[in-house]
Amino acid sequence: MNAGQVKMESAEPQTALKGWDAVLAIDAANLNELLFHQYLEKGPDSADIHFSLAAQDDQDIWLVNVVLGPPQISFSAGNTDNQQCTVSMEMIRGVVVKMDPNSSVVKAVLHVTRNQAEVTGEINLRKIRGTVTNPNSQLGSVVIDLAGGAFTPRIAGIDPKSELAMELGKAFGFYFAANDTTYALGGLTESNVPDCLQPTDFVFYCQKAGENDGCVVLLIRTNGSTGDLGDLKPYPIEEGYTTGLYVSSEVLFGKLFPPFLSKNNNSGISFSGKQISAGNWVTVAHSGTLSVMVKDEDTDSWSSDSNGYEMPVNMNLSGLTVRADGTNLSVYWEYKWKQYWTRPYPGHIGVDNTQSNEGTASYSLTATPSVDTVTDIITFSGKGAASYKPYKADFWEKFFGKMNVSDILKNTVENSLQNALEDIQLPSVNVFALENLLFPASHTLHVEKAALPGHLYAAGRTKRPVAVEPAVTPSIMPGTSVQLGATGHSAGDFLWSVVAGGVGTISDAGLYTAPAVTGAAAQPVVISAVLRSDTKQEGRALIVVTSPAAASGLQVEPESLMVTPGQTFMLRVADAAGNPVKADCTLSSPVGTLRPALQQGEWIYTAPALLEDGAAERVIFKAVSCADKTITGQSSITVVPTTAVSVTSSSATISKGGQVSVTADANAGTDPLWFVLPTGRGTITANPEDRTKAVYTAPVSITPADNQVIIGVYAGGMNFSNSGFTAVSIEG
Structure with missing residues (x-):
């Protein structure tokens, strides 16, 4: 290969970036972690989480007072809008009240219990100015905008297909719109990185994967051109990771490597980028020389010019190519030239013998990537190998005797290129990942794996500086305890506390104890852990204290109901999958009456017209499967007095x-x-x-x-x- 020629073989990029300079993909699991920690920062008393709304159904008004759980993102395969996702929020606790506004009479109260109520909506993602840590950023953030959602509530005791459910769904949308409720997913800002990595604009795109999985993709322009929208193929996040960061081949080999490699070598090599196919670039040396004076004292032979004058062997480094090779970084150089050599002519004093011999010097290096787990710096390391092959293999022995000129030239190449090319720390990419890419709730992007499938690919996930474990504790019973800790720390390193609005206590050692009595409703509790050595560092966790429902095989909706004298309410009996079940249903005492409705699994309860002594009375609705008498379910019904409020x-x-x-x-x-x-x-x-x-x-x-x-x-x-x-x- 002659100087300046580029070796053309190169692996095609694994995931086409559609012309963008960089791409960040964040999957649903990672997005939900970001949403969860924002939820913890807001706290259970936030207006975004604990609120009231109302809707009207015929003549009745329905009030919903609810505490929502953390938002959960999914991506419906049937939704073709590439800037929408599905968001679900469990209703952890609350009441749904049916009222007659004309008489100011409460007709019924449904108690919201865990796993029996949620609100789901198709939500628009929106790009806004500013980021969580930099409100003045011109680049902005991507948020899920609950204000623009079309919501469908699922509340035990309310037909999800009814007009009431539709009106309540609208009310959720009106409430979120009035309160401008948003959750951030991530954004971009400026930092001290080269222009080719400095974001100047971005767009976002939702890419589906399977039935409900998918990711949000930020398509980033730095100093290149705007790319195209569309699914990235293959899917941009590798199994086992939650984020995928890509830097295009053009940015890496065409813009980032050339000045970096030109500056960091002692051989005067200058590099530039060269496109070798669509979306595929390499970094190529276009100047630089390796020089070595070869002289054998035993035979008095030396490297020379064509006239026999002493002259170093000069090997032109033009054409040295740095490129992607599957997952690794590859360096290759080859130089073929005619070299003159001179020695005294045997038997002729003062007469020199100058001869030429063609030869080929080459250098190859395959460097594998590694990631520093502390700094996120990506390094490509490997041991390069050089060779020199003369055209006439026996020339050296005849001309130089015992001196091995091939080894001299080989060692010169290896020693000269070793420092510049054998341990390349990828410049500025870690700064780009940590400072240009911003995430809410103190999360930062951490790279765990790197590869070069044409462009740079870095897989990882976002992490918090303080990660409390377990972050989400399954429901615990009143009076019980759970031990909390934090990854990489002992529990005593933190100041533990129950965030305002929560119940229970937590010790200095991170042992949370729920109160002995909490009532029927679930109690969400947010725990704060502040690092003693740096009080700016805080982690949080969620605990839900609730009394478990009685074990049964049938679901009765609602599980807990209050009605006022003379009012009726429909209860539904279903199996674990939610399918209506034929069941024998009875009341535990003669407080009101019960009759089957027209549809299977539906029963109508009518409260007594009067309450004895005006005091509340409680009755248990019992359901026994007709197919299997061992499968049962129940609901608690309380008949309470009601009085109009002026x-x-x-x-x-x-x-x-x-x-x-x-x-x-x-x-x-x-x-x-x-x-x-x-x-x-x-x-x-x-x-x-x-x-x-x-x-x-x-x-x-x-x-x-x-x-x-x-x-x-x-x-x-x-x-x-x-x-x-x-x-x-x-x-x-």
Whole structure:
């Protein structure tokens, strides 16, 4: 091979990057971890997690007061929108209240229990300006925008196909829109990296994988051209990892390596990038010389020019090529030239004998990648080998005697190229991964594996500086304990605490103990662990304290129900898969009546018209499978009295953006829930000193057709359930 010629064989890129300079793919599991830790940072009392909303069904108003669990992302194969995902949030605890606004009578209260309620929606992903750590970043972040979602609630006791379920789904959307509820997935910012790695713009794309799996792909432009949208093939995340980071062949070999290698060698080699096929580049030397003076004192022979004058052997390094080779970095150089050699002519004093001999010098190196687990620096290491082959193999012995000129030239090549090429630390890519790619909840991208399938591929995952284990504890029973710790630390390294709004206690050693009694509803508890040696470093974990449901083979929905005298409610009996089951159903005592409905598995309960002494009464709904008498299920029904709450407002009319004060009478108790119907049409805030009083704030913009608002209040406990309403008109 002559100087300047590039060896053309090269592995094609494993995953086509569609013309983008860099690509970051994050799978659903990693995204859900990011969402989970944002959820923990918000805390269970956040307005994004614990809130009330209302919807109307015929003449009844339904209030939902709920504590949501962490958002969970999935990617539906049937959704063709490449900027949407499916988000599900479990309802950990709460109540669903059915009320008659005309009589201010509560008809029924469903208690939300674990695994029996969730809200799911097809959610738009959106690009916004700024990032979690750099609000002024011009590049921005990708967020899931719950405000734009179309939601479907699943609540035990409510037909998911009913008009009520549809109206409640709209109410969830209105609430998230009014509160601008978003969760960040990741973003980009500027840092001190070369221009070829400095992000200037990006777009995002949702790529599906299988039934519900997939990833969000950030397609990044640095100083190159904008690429195309579409699925990356093959799938961009390797099994066993949750992120895939790619730097294009053009950026790596065409822009990043040339100045780096030109600067970091002692042989005067200058490099440049060269495209050898579509999307495939190599780094090629276009100058540089290796020189060595060869002289044999025994035979008085030397390297020379054609006239016999002493001259070093000069080997032109042009054409030395650095390229990708499967997973490794490959270096190859070959130089063929005619070299003159001179020695005294035997028997002729002062007469020299100059002869030439063609030869070929070569160098090859295969460097395998490794990743420093602390710095994330990617290094390609290997031992290069050089050779020199003369055209006439016996020339040396005749001309130089015992001196091995081939070894001299071989060693010169190896020694000169070793320092520059045998341990290449990939420049700036670790800085790009750690500083340009930003993630919420203190996560950073960590590279665990690197390869060169044409472009640079780095597999890894995002991690937090403090990872509390277990991050999610399965439900524990009241009065029990669970030990928490943190990866790489002892429990005593942390200041442990229960975040405000939680229940139970935690010791200095990280032992959490749930309270002995919590009531029927599940209690989400967020635990904080602050590193004593650096209080800026914090980890969090979630524990749910709940009394387990009685073991059974049948599901009865709802599992816990309150009704008021004379009201009816439909219960549903199903198997573990949710299929309606034919069952014999009875009441544990004659508190109300029970009759089968038209559909299999549906039963209608009617509460007694009057309560003895006006006190609440409890009855157990029991279901026994007709096919197998050992398979049973049950629901707890409590009949409670209801009393209308009188609600007064300081004005029946209000201007856009204005406020009105509302007050509930003593029937509201001391801790009522205030709400607005329709959800999102203004806000209502209870007085923290006296929650029977609240202030309603109207929206600043509204259409004439949407100027009516109902303000409601609900007060309930285990033994009573009251409600009241007032109407307000918005003018202007």
